[in-house]
Amino acid sequence: MCGMFGNALNAFINNSDVLLHFPDEPTHTPANGTTPSVVDLVLAKNVRDVGDITVRVMSSDHVALEFQLGEGPVKTAKRRVMDYSRANWMLFRQMLNQRAVNNRLESAEDLESAVTTLTEDIVRAAKRSIPLKIVDPYKFSEMPADIRVQIAERNKKRRMYQRTRDPNHLAEMKSLSAEIKSKVAQHRNEVYASRLGEINVRDGSIWRLNKHLRRPHEGVNAVQRPDGTYVIQREEVAEMMADTFRRYHEMPMPPSDDETYNMVQSTVSGFLxxxxxxxxxxxxxxxxxxxxxxxxxxxxxxxxxxxxxxxxLLLKNVPRKTLVQLTVIINGIL
Structure with missing residues (x-):
């Protein structure tokens, strides 16, 4: 690809949520005998996966690209969430204070209606008093271009190994994973160092960083094996928990115990x-x-x-009238 257009495409990819995919072999073989190159590409957005890209020889000097869209939900590049840092809590409480407390909850239907009404009131007040902000839940695009290319290549090797079980693909996948892990760690350190250089007292960033660093972080607790030894590593703990859940879910359901059921019913009735x-x-x-x-x-x-x-956080900011309504509902349930 021409350098100017290639740089423009690279800049576009780096500043958007579009992912670039390409085949392993050249797609253009010049008639003058110069070096073949990959100039036919696939740009994907909001697509889970495009699978392996294969080439089909055509009558021209270019080849056709074939790929298959993966199944599953598409990714949403951006989503809107409530920005609680800019919430108008006074307006939130004023709207909820306009609703009267319903003390007449004499049946299950009354309780259901009261719960529905209270939920709708809180949600409506939140929408009116709390602005929305756009966030990008997928931080993949924040990675440098070379890391993103390696991640795509690593994922490709993984799919190839899963289909063929070729140990060469597995070795290549592990090698790429180790290199990616090292580069990601280096990139995060650079980003962190850059953010440290930007903090100052005026905008409060230094205090937010201080609060974050002083927050206690709990590690993974040791888990005891059936033989009495302990597991500490995260991966081993996860494997042990998965194995435990699997074994318990494979256990047959216990038979119905009418005697125990009748005993519980009798005990509760006598207590009441x-x-x-x-x-x-x-x-x-x-x-x-x-x-x-x-x-x-x-x-x-x-x-x-x-x-x-x-x-x-919404419940922590409701006025007393809403709190009284919630209390009435809880007492009605009890």
């Missing part, structure tokens, strides 16, 4: 007869907004949300 649920206070089942607030305050803010997409 001797300890009537009303008033619930005697059993300590009622909770209070203060207690709910204490439990919420101890939950990690960065935990992933459930299907309702409500982060713990």
């Amino acid at each position: 007869l001797q300890n009537p649920i009303h008033p619930i206070n005697a059993l300590g089942l009622l909770t209070t907004p203060k207690r709910v607030r204490e439990i919420i305050s101890r939950t990690p803010s960065t935990k992933a949300p459930g299907p309702d997409n409500i982060q713990n």
